Amino acid sequence: AAIREAVTSLILMLTPLAPHAAEELFSVVIGNEDGILANGARFPEFDEELARADEIEIAVQVNGRLRSRIYTAPDAPSAELEKLALADEKIIEYTSRGKIVKVITVPGRLVNIVVKE
Incomplete structure (x- = not known):
C-alpha cells in the first residue's frame, strides 16, 4: 500500500x-x-510540518579552523550551542592546550572558539 x-x-x-x-x-x-x-x-x-528539519548540523571551529560538527535543534539558542560545542570531545582536546579567549556563535550556522596558547 x-x-x-x-x-x-x-x-x-x-x-x-x-x-x-x-x-x-x-x-x-x-x-x-x-x-x-x-x-x-x-x-x-505541501506540508510545512513535514519539510522542517528536526535537527541541523552546526560547524564548530577553533581559531577559525573547522574541528568538529554538532547536531542540534534548528532554533537552539546561542548559549546551548556554546555549551554543546565546549562539551564535544574533539573540541576539549583543542581547547585544553590554551585559554579560551572568546566564543562566537552564529545561531543555525557555526560556533567559533578563539583559543590563545
Missing part, C-alpha cells in the same frame, strides 16, 4: 510537466483506464 501511494504521488507530480505520459503511467501502473483527472486525483499538497 505504501509503494502504491508513493508511485501514485510521483505520477501526480509528473502530471503538470508531462500530462500525456502521466496519464499512460497511471493507466498502466495503477491499472485504471479512466485516467488521473477522471478519478478526482489532486496534486499532493
